[in-house]
Ligand code: AMP
C-alpha cells in the first residue's frame with residue numbers, strides 16, 4: 001500500500017513538474033428554450049455542471065409563464081382573483097424586477113405577459129394581433145400594479161400576466177455562480193443562449209474569452225471577442241427570435257409603450273455586470289431605449305456595454321478596450337468606437 005502510494009506520488013509529481021495540462025470538462029444541455037454549454041476545471045467540475053443542469057429544471061418551471069405548477073403560472077392564473085403565496089426566491093426576483101422596471105423609462109415591464117402571449121413570437125404559433133386587441137391589452141401591462149405583501153404576489157386585473165423572459169437567463173447565470181461556489185469550482189464558464197457567466201480564470205491564469213455574436217452568421221460565428229472574469233454578459237438583439245410576415249420582421253422584444261415588437265436602431269447590445277439579472281435587465285432595456293439613450297448610459301462608468309447598430313458601428317465601453325478584439329476577417333466590415341466615461 002505504502003509502495004503504491006509512493007509510486008502514485010512519484011507519477012503525480014512528475015506529471016505536475018512536466019506541466020501536464022489540467023483537463024477542461026464540458027457539458028451541453030437544453031433548457032429555458034435554448035442550448036446551455038458549460039466548461040469547467042477541477043475535481044468537482046462534472047458534478048457541478050450536472051447540478052447546474054438539474055437545478056435549471058426547477059428554476060424554469062417556477063419562472064416560466066408557460067408552466068403549470070410554478071409560482072409565475074399560479075400568479076398569472078389567479079390574476080384579478082386572489083393573491084398567491086410564493087417562494088422567497090420568487091418574491092426576491094419580482095421585487096428586483098419591479099425596482100428595475102421603475103428605472104427603465106417605460107422600456108421594461110415584467111407584466112409584459114398579455115402582449116407576449118398575444119404575439120406569441122417565441123411560440124410555434126406567432127400572430128399579428130389587431131390594433132383593437134393591442135389597445136385592450138396595453139392597460140394590463142403596468143408593473144406598478146403588481147402587489148407583493150406577506151409572502152404573496154397579486155396581479156389585480158383579470159388578464160394581467162407576468163413574463164420574466166427579460167431577466168431569467170441572466171438570473172440563472174447567478175444561480176450557476178452559487179452552484180460552482182458550493183462545489184468549489186473556481187474556474188468555469190456557462191452560456192445560456194448567449195448570456196455568459198465567466199468564473200475566475202483558467203488554470204493557466206488567462207481569462208475566459210467571450211465572443212460577441214455575428215447577427216448575420218450562425219450560432220457559433222463571432223464578430224469580436226473580449227475577456228471576462230467573474231461577470232455576466234447578457235445580450236439582446238432582434239436576430240434571436242422573430243417571425244416574418246409579408247417581408248416584415250417582428251421580433252421577440254416588445255415595446256410596453258405601444259404594444260408592438262420594437263423597431264430598434266440597435267442590432268444587438270451586450271451588457272456586462274457582476275449580477276446576471278441586472279445584466280439581462282439592462283440589455284433588454286437598452287435594446288428598447290435605442291442607440292442614443294444607450295450611448296448616454298455608456299458615459300457612466302458603472303456600465304460596460306457593447307452595442308452594434310444598423311450601420312455596422314460597434315460602440316464599446318473604453319474599460320473593455322484592453323481585451324476587445326474584432327475578428328480579423330471582420331475588421332473591415334465594422335467601425336469600432338470606444339466610448340469614454342464622461343464623453344460627449
Ligand atoms: P431578452 O432576450 O433578455 O432581451 O428578453 C426578451 C424576452 O423578455 C422576451 O422573449 C419576453 O419574454 C420578454 N420581454 C419582451 N419584451 C419585454 C419588455 N419590454 N420588458 C420586459 N420583458 C420583455
Ligand code: MG
Pocket residue numbers: 165166167234236279280281282283284285
Ligand atoms: Mg434581457
